Amino acid sequence: MILIISQNNEITTTEVIKWLLKLGKSFIRVHEDEIFDIKINEKRIYIESPRNCFFIDEITSVWYRRGGLKFNRLHYKNEAIHLNMNEYQHWLEDYVIKVLESKKHINKQSNSDINKLIVLEEAQKAGLDIPPYFLADNTNDVILKKTIIKTIGGNPRMEGILKDSSGMMYTTVIKQNENENENFFITFFQEKIEKHFEIRSFYLNGKVWSIAIFSQNDDQTKVDFRKYNDEKPNRKVPYNLPKNIEQKIHQLMQSLDLNSGSLDFIKSDSQYYFLEVNSVGQFLGMSILCNYLLEKEIAEYL
Secondary structure (H helix, E strand, C coil): EEEEECCCCCHHHHHHHHHHHHHHHCCCEEECHHHHHHEECCCCCEEECCCCCEHHHCCCCCCCCCCCCCCCCCCCCCCHHHHHHHHHHHHHHHHHHHHHHCCCCCCCCHHHCEEHHHHHHHHCCCCCCCCEEEEEECCCCCCCCEEECCCECCCCCCCCCCCCCCCCCCCCCCCCHHHHHHHCCCEEEECCCCCCCEEEEEEEECCEEEEEEEEECCCCCEEECCCCCCCCEEEEEEECCCCCHEEEEEEHHHCCCCCCCEEEEECCCCCCEEEEEECCCHHHHHHHHEEEEEHHHHHHCC
């Protein structure tokens, strides 16, 4: 039995499931709004929600796409007992997740949020070139129009804060300095690299598929191609990274304990600059445009 941990209406998950159905494979899809109870039946652990129920020893492989397993905890009126039992429940939940992650898997819930600073350090150790970067709590050392600002980790959204906006936090070029006498929270600054094009790569268990994105000719997408121009989309074509870059990607992913993920690069002159990796990044568009059938690759691995 294959366990898929995903989100409601996540399209990529649905496309992989179509291949699982075609291959005749049994699966369970868990959504992020499900709350499970941990139970015992004849000394075997199973978890149950209003939608799903399964013994953890029946699971043969796990695909962590997005979301995560969530558990219902018992509450006790006596505060001392509640604190004690709450800790016990935590360790039981931890056991369930670790047992599932010990099986054949694509990514893990426990390390789905990766630290960008650690990733960049590991990328350098793997021999990948990265744009020079620094952390600062002011803009005194920023070279205007040649420095960009990015989030330190993940791809957060400012949900519910901005009206008429997706809330996506995009890469931005610094065009003016802040007041020299005012500091702000420590922020990630990076040298702006003049690019020929961008590359999105998908990694799965040692194999790499890539696509070139010609985003630099459009003012809307030239700094961050995620600012999609729906009226005039960027040109995108299949692309083969040099084998030595693919080998370094494999080394990086192994060091991060990731066996799948989407990676971003910039091609500038003869140099490839690594930007970041997203363990649950999008790859469906690449798969369709380049006829890579990545959904089938994932289904067959599971």
